[in-house]
Amino acid sequence: MKYAKKSDILVIALIAAAGLLFFLLYRFLLAEKGTYAEIYYRSELVKRIDLDHVRDSTFSIPQCPQVVFRLYNNGGIAFLKSDCPDKLCINSGKLHLSGQFAACLPNRILVKIVSSEKDEPDIIIG
Amino acid sequence: MKQENNTPRAETKKQNQIKRTALTGLLFALAVILSLVESLVPVPAPVGVRLGLSNIVVMYSLFFLRGRDALIIAILKSFFVMMTRGTVAGLLSLSGGLFSLGIMMLLLFVFRERVSFLIIGVSGALFHNFGQILAASVVLGSVLWYYLPILIFSGLIAGIVTSFLLKVSIPALKKLQLTI
Numbered sequence: 001m002k003y004a005k006k007s008d009i010l011v012i013a014l015i016a017a018a019g020l021l022f023f024l025l026y027r028f029l030l031a032e033k034g035t036y037a038e039i040y041y042r043s044e045l046v047k048r049i050d051l052d053h054v055r056d057s058t059f060s061i062p063q064c065p066q067v068v069f070r071l072y073n074n075g076g077i078a079f080l081k082s083d084c085p086d087k088l089c090i091n092s093g094k095l096h097l098s099g100q101f102a103a104c105l106p107n108r109i110l111v112k113i114v115s116s117e118k119d120e121p122d123i124i125i126g
Numbered sequence: 127m128k129q130e131n132n133t134p135r136a137e138t139k140k141q142n143q144i145k146r147t148a149l150t151g152l153l154f155a156l157a158v159i160l161s162l163v164e165s166l167v168p169v170p171a172p173v174g175v176r177l178g179l180s181n182i183v184v185m186y187s188l189f190f191l192r193g194r195d196a197l198i199i200a201i202l203k204s205f206f207v208m209m210t211r212g213t214v215a216g217l218l219s220l221s222g223g224l225f226s227l228g229i230m231m232l233l234l235f236v237f238r239e240r241v242s243f244l245i246i247g248v249s250g251a252l253f254h255n256f257g258q259i260l261a262a263s264v265v266l267g268s269v270l271w272y273y274l275p276i277l278i279f280s281g282l283i284a285g286i287v288t289s290f291l292l293k294v295s296i297p298a299l300k301k302l303q304l305t306i
Contacts, residue, residue, distance in 0.1 A: 001189075003293045004244040011245060012282065015252070019278030026275055043267025085211060099272055103262070105214045110266045 026099065037077040037095070039069070040110040051075035051096070051113070064107050072096075077111060079104065150187070150195050154202050157183040161203070177284045181250055182292045184227060185243075186299065193231050200227050218261045225257030226250045247289025252281035 039047040041063045054071040058080055061067070067089075068081035076096035079089040084106040092102035098115040157180040164179050180203060187196040200223035208216025230250045233241050255277040 001239055002242050003289070004242045008242055008244050012248065012286075015248065015278060015282055019275050019282065022278065023275035026272055040266065101272060103266055105218070105262060105265060106212055108214075108265060 035098075036114050038112045038114055040112070042108050049077065051077065061109075064109060067104060067107050067109055069111070077113070078102075079111070082107060146191065146195065149191065150198055153183050153187055153191075153195075154199050157199055157203050158206055161207075177287055178251055178254055179288065179291070181226065181247075181254065181284075182288050182295070184223070185230065185247065185250065185288070185292050186296075188227070188230055188234065188246075190299075193227075196227055196231075200224065214265055217265070218258045221261035222254040222257035225260070226254035229253040243289045243293055244286065247292065248282055248285030251285035251288060252278065255281045 035051055037049040037051055038045055039049075039061060041061060046061050046063060049071070051071075052075055054073070054075065054077075056073050057071050058068050059071070060069065066081075066083040067079065070078045070080040072078070072094060074096075076094040078094040079092065079102055082089050082104050084104050086106075089102050089104035089109070089111075095102055095111060095113050098113050101110060101112040103110045160179040160183065164176055184196050184200055187199055201220065204216050204220035204223055207219040227250070229252075230246050233246055233249060259273055259277060
């Protein structure tokens with residue numbers, strides 16, 4: 001068995017093209033500023049925040065007080081504190097564009113930014 | 127001790143069995159060490175993108191042992207992750223590992239010698255990501271489509287790196303005469 005063949009380049013180029021396509025779709029949809037931040041706990045929507053009318057502040061949801069969120073004046077939300085081991089949720093940083101999300105899997109929390117018009121799925125791919 | 131069948135053939139078979147068990151244990155230890163080392167190296171990406179170095183071990187077992195041994199290593203590794211990093215992480219690891227091994231075995235079964243290390247590595251890494259995003263979507267109850275481009279590119283890079291690392295380590299591993 002060989003390490004690589006010439007035809008592999010084609011396969012890899014196709015995969016990269018698919019990735020690029022999804023990225024462009026994603027970027028394109030991201031271009032609009034999100035209006036609401038939705039916080040899901042165990043798959044249930046527990047809080048919906050109007051990002052146009054927020055001031056710098058922190059809060060947590062009653063279901064999971066060990067996770068603290070931060071709100072930004074100009075309409076953004078981020079995970080500030082969490083008791084999870086990997087801190088991926090905090091590393092995801094500030095979310096403000098429609099479609100962005102951050103999740104804390106150990107605490108089963110998902111934060112999703114949605115735009116005002118749509119309550120339906122934002123995008124269905126494949 | 128029960129009386130063994132001492133014909134030379136049975137002896138060899140039993141020896142091979144012992145060797146295989148020991149080797150699977152060794153490879154499992156190696157997989158755990160690799161993922162541990164990897165978790166110590168910080169990744170600049172904001173999301174949980176990793177190279178998946180332990181996939182090298184799974185690929186090695188797939189090529190030089192049997193599919194069954196690779197499966198055992200993948201499942202054991204998920205249990206290790208479950209014990210050290212929690213149920214959710216373990217579930218993600220298991221889903222990723224099974225998807226990854228599934229596609230690699232399928233490709234090897236269909237194309238046999240015609241498929242290259244590179245393609246096996248890349249598809250293994252890609253499906254590891256798909257398996258993980260699938261499990262994450264189930265846990266969160268929301269399909270994480272937005273993650274897809276990141277996962278495709280990270281899988282592509284991870285697959286190229288891991289298959290290359292396997293390729294360069296094969297001569298060294300052969301010297302150890304680990305294969306059965």
